[in-house]
Amino acid sequence: MVLADRLVILEGGRAVQEGPPAEVARRPRTGYVANLVGLNLYRGTADGTAVTLAEGGTITTATPATGPVHVAFPPTAVSLHADRPTGSPRNTWPVTVAAIEQHAHTTRVRLEGRPPVLADITTATVADLRLRPGEELWAAVKATETHTYPV
Template identity: 60%
Template sequence: MTLSAHLVVTRSHFHLDIELEVAAGQVVALLGPNGAGKTTALRALAGLTALSGGRISLDGEALHTMAAERRPIGVVFQDYLLFPHLSALDNVAFGPRCRGASRTEARRGAAAWLERVGLAGHATMRPRQLSGGQAQRVALARALAVQPRLLLMDEPLAALDAHTRLEIRSQLRRHLADFGGATVLVTHDPLDAMVLADRLVVIENGAVVQHGTPAEVARRPRTDYVARLVGLNLYRGTAAGQQVSVGEVLFSVAEHLEGPAFVAFPPSAVALYRTRPDGSPRNLWQATIEGVERHGDSVRIHLAGPIAAAADITPAAVADLDLTPGQRIWASVKATETHVYPF
């Protein structure tokens, strides 16, 4: 492992206690709601927030005893924090100069980094003359110019508009693939995490609640926050064979399981009916419509009742069913559309 850390930070109303392992060449994304502790963890790794306990080891070397300026890390902040009075070239050269490189050597290296991020023609420009995407790439070049063994990125795409974000996300993925050190990325955007990261670590209330590859986390969410993040309805219940009890609702499922279990299914799997369907459809419950909103090309119906759920249906179906908030409705989901796994 390149990075092995146990981060403990205690404040008056908050306690962070997480462990991180990041291999060389790997990108790990820290995900979590606001106030979960993501940025606190990143600042602790950078030496900008003091540890209350734990340790930080990089390639077997203790970092937590080092001053922030001596740690072999590069940082890309959310607002980039480029020096407004310096050109793009001198912003990138700043780190190597601080570490003892001559002015000529630092500027030569900075020029090479600007070329690598596609900004060779912008070397003389100051930050106010750069677009958001260009400023992000200068900030990345500045972080990498010091040849760090650990790269820390705090919401690196948050300041960009949607169109620029798409382009820069793709470029950033390529740059991170070429970086041989460990990378820790903080983001609240699931798409950024899924595209950029090799592994996800989900933090809630200062603790790790789930970790794994993006595919593993998306397929088997373990908290309501993660379920919302990946767009699934998630419930905790008790399994007995191919049935799972969730409160008053008994789900028939495809998998066989015993004991505490999660049941998950996408909103697109939920079918809605004005009246109780004929026959004996499984996984059927009555609900009240709490809200109706556009969701991409579909319409999301928020349901309350014995279980809360989201259902995605077409605008034509909304009109045909004449759905309105407060209305009673029947909902169902096929057993083959559910996914069940141990609690």
């Protein structure tokens, strides 16, 4: 991706997205592409700053939209809490730890919930929260960390 002028992403034997690397990375069109570029990606229907997700749940965004949209944000935008968080994050929901993987200097946590989400956290946070598969937590994402664009 660093050296390319244009990318063509193949999934299941067909081209699912093409364009300049920055555009592909900023606006993935499928879950596969989002996984390649390291983003959480959801499809839903926007009504102002509220997006009702196709797979269940709602996400509040900072930018109003209408109709079918994608909502994307990086796993680094997700914070995890033992108790329901209060304060400025507009998006909080209960999750269950499904898997924990070490990634260089951070830990990637795959969480089941509505919606499911990936979170990148520090090793210290893993220890502080005593994370293990099956652990019930709360996920939080600020609306300003989300990026919304038409389907």
